[in-house]
Amino acid sequence: MTENLATLIKKRGPIRRIGVIGMGYVGIPAAALFADVPHFEHVYGFQRDSASSGYKINMLNRGESPLKGEEPGLEELLGKVVGAGKFSCTADFSKIAECDAVTLAIQTPFKDKKDLLPDFTPLIEGLRNVGRHLTPGMLVVLESTITPGTTTGMAREILEDESGLVAGKDFALAHAPERVMVGRLLRNIREHDRVVGGIDEVSTARAVELYSPVLTAGTVIPMTATAAEVTKTAENTFRDLQIAAINQLALYCEAMGINVYDVRAGVASLKGEGITRAILWPGAGVGGHCLTKDTYHLERGVQVLGREELDFPAGRESLYTLARGVNDFMPEHMLHLAESALGEAGKALAGSKIALLGWAFINDSDDARNTPAEPFRDAALAAGAEVAVHDPWVDPVTSPDAPPGLSRDLDGVLSGADAVVVFAGHKEYRGLVPSEVRRLCGCPHPAVVDGRNVVDPDVWIGAGFVYRGIGRGDKNRHALRE
Ligand code: SAJ
Secondary structure, eight states: OHHHHHHHHHHHOSOOEEEEEOOSTTHHHHHHHHHTSTTOOEEEEEOOOOTTTTHHHHHHHTTOOOOOSOOTTHHHHHHHHHHTTOEEEESOGGGGGGOSEEEEOOOOOEEETTTTEEOOHHHHHHHHHHHHTOOTTOEEEEOSOOOTTTIIIIIHHHHHHHHOOOBTTTBEEEEOOOOOOTTOHHHHHHHSOEEEEESSHHHHHHHHHHHGGGOSSOOEEEEEHHHHHHHHHHHHHHHHHHHHHHHHHHHHHHHHTOBHHHHHHHHHTOOSTTOOOOOOOOOSOOOSSSTTTHHHHHHHHHHHHHTTTOOOOTTOOOHHHHHHHHHHHHHHHHHHHHHHHHHHTTOOSTTOEEEEEOOSSSTTOOOOTTOTHHHHHHHHHHTTOEEEEEOSSSOTTTOTTOOTTOBSOHHHHHTTOSEEEEOSOOGGGTTOOHHHHHHHHTSSSOEEEESSSOSOHHHHHHTTOEEEETTBTTTTTOOOOO
């Protein structure tokens, strides 16, 4: 089979024209970097001309980035590759037929985490578009994070069904998962090692040819497609597990009346002899498009691929979904802390005004996908509180994840607040002046609930606040200061 594919690829020659499907946080920087490779002739960015995201096509063809938030170097690079005529964005998917390689960077959210059902609708549509214009010798790469088994299973079937061609014989197919973080997209693609997994060695080799020129510090790590899928889902699952471990420790430290940050510094001090204590940071919860779902992709993968073979303690829940449960609990814990702090001042959630600071899921970013602030806000509203939300980064008008009433007027949000609750550690909140905040709150003992360790408890307690902090058992039972 692969001889045929190897021959087709040899006849086609080196990769010259590339298509990237999905102009988002992953697809746009990837396309710009491909276009910046001297020997790649042209890169098409494929974007559906939909009501919600069709605007991106003209912006990109003007060399402008539709991504909000700071992405160092992206605007300049887009200007350069568009100016040089090496990158263009289009909704005309028939141009896929001109490409030697096509990558898919499409969201893969979960429809139902309980039943482990991913929503592959956008990905399937993308695969069908590729299949319709697939030509012999072409390479197709899935960059989206997917359930293990998807590349050799659903993706192969759809591409073969639409094209009438056979994967591994007529076209190459691989998985090369993205590893980007908002705020450093270009650097992550250039510098992180790139896991590349083909359905066969010819496909892997062709994918290595595609990604190698883009890497400046990173190296390509070849493996099978399924191993690449497990690598990606596992690395995010492990990160989520590490965060759950420190969040649980923080809950324990609160209960035992000690400071989790002392303990963390202590645990992290054990070094040398290959000992690494990759202990992360506790906080108000885990958001974003990755850690909140990739565990379920991994869980689904072992259900689909390994159900018969799996040897696991009977009746025991997966460590990974337990970790999800701990991290999903943190916004609720923040509400318990707010309730307890308000109680110190003789108030209840019902009828209190809460100033929620930080809607983004991560510091100094506009990205608010699956923000942990949302379940907190919803529960506080359900408890009868008024919730005013502030975020200096998330755009109230253009951000698809902005809550109703999102404000950039910090004084207005703090005005008359009974509790100030910090959900994102934006730099703007690291310099808050407690006496000024207290003046705006306009009550003798406002509460401050710190979910990201941005305020100094002694300073705020000294200013008359009722303080509560994640993991701060040493401060959460302080006496009120008049
Ligand atoms: N968080 C904590 N404590 C920590 C680190 C993070 O509570 O110590 C919270 C953050 O506040 C945020 C969430 O977890 O709400 C996710 O943060 P993140 O730093 O993991 O950011 P992501 O989700 O954008 O990035 C992850 C990264 N994965 C790994 O490092 C294994 C990134 O490399 C991936 O590219 C990205 O997922 C992805 O796209 O998969």
